Amino acid sequence: MDELLHLLKRNALETPENLAKMLNLSVDEVRRRIANYEKTGIIRGYQAVVNEDQLSLGRVTAVIEVKVTPEREGGFNSVADRISKFPEVESVYLMSGAFDLLLFVSGRDLKEVAFFVSEKLATIRGVISTATHFMLKTYKANGVLMESAEGSERLKVSP
């Protein structure tokens, strides 16, 4: 992966000026590349990594395993596309192994997610079965630890 993308994945707010210095590029070149990544859709957007546990919103997230009958035309794609359209569905992945699709679904509370699974998801043509797991606590997300590590014990000056 381009080092520029690597740095933006880590911190999307890094300024083009700093990126240019780190990568030995001109500021214009950095801006041009970022614009190009945005235009071609390689960069899909920029989001904050939020520790929702800390907000005590009471919202719930479920990881749902879904078994699907693939269709003759389109395989898993058409079912996956339909599922992806629901706004409560945050992520959808096609998986190898004992089930086919893995969903991350969030809702106001347990009941809302349960309703989504039984009324919407399970009734989609092609969905054979679902297994729903509720998340209890987030330790790490998007490569970021949710509890801040204790301060460093390095000496302030050392040889």
Added chain:
Amino acid sequence: MKSSGSRIAAHVRDIPRSGIRDFFDIVSTMKDVISLGIGEPDFDTPWHIREASIHALERGVTSYTSNMGLLSLRESIARYVARHYGVSYNPATEVLITVGVSEALDLALRAIIEPGDEILYHEPCYVSYAPVVIFAHGKPVAVETRAEDGFRLTRAQLEAKVTPRTKALLLNFPNNPTGATLTPEDVRDIADFAVKHDLLVISDDIYAELTYDGTHTCIASLPGMKERTIFLHGFSKAWAMTGFRMGYACGSPELIEAMMKIHQYTMLCASIISQEAAREALEHPETDVEEMRAEYQRRRNFLHHSFQEMGLPCHQPRGAFYAFPSIAHLGVTSKEFALGLLDKEKVAVVPGTAFGACGEGFVRCAYATSMDELQEAMRRIARFIHTLQPSARARPHTA
């Protein structure tokens, strides 16, 4: 009764306090300081290495090891050194595991120095070199490297300082504190010099993996040099393992045997838990070293461009994790600069004089610190130098 001070051996008493310690004492009384004064990685040791030491403890691996160190680790080291630096050592007789490069250096000097022998070394340099030579009753002879040469060590400088009493040359590239490296031609010249004067070379290659431009040339890999070189290396820097205290020395069986003699009676062996960790580091290299190196390189680029922007002349560091900008044109000494910066902007840098008298006019800025801190530190340094001489402002400089 005599005062206890007067009982201290003169050669120990006469060594001045380390400039780093003086500075440390001042910095540690202050709060919220951004420190560019730290000579150790800001990364935690990669998790798989820490996990391997926990596993060793769980298995009850808590004993002494052979004086030489675990054979399996010496074998890993021999393979690593052969693959990366092109020198083959016999793990049974030519590799000694030590408590950091610090111990390895002390052993090497004590094993070879007769009272009064001269040891050539280059300044600015790591703070231990001259004192450790003196503790071994040798005479340290400094060769001053210069900013104009990119702080490389040249043969002409060495020829000017060699005498019939010179026993060995102590080398450290990539260099702490300048970030300088040597070209393969430089290394060849230095090797020729060592052969001509029949000198041993003690090469402290602790920053070898942290080389950003070109590749590291290990002097022991040159024809005829393996026999006269003691190669020192360790895990503190590239593997971010300072607290494990793991180093090693490679050399001829006779030299290693002599060093082992001192090591067995003074240290017995290095910690077995650390040795297990070091073996994990070499046997399952993953990509940690490469990732840390890439991060240091980006920080190096950032610092170099930032210094240029604020008009601080700074040769491009090519290795290790230090930049060594010049502040001489600002009309202050290194120490005044460092103290002023600390006082006004709460940024700690180390006065160049801590690394030898010829470090006057420079300060060491370690970039083993997060990018966020570096960015803030650069803003503050730029603001600080504006308050000094007006002539300092935005003087263009290219390196």
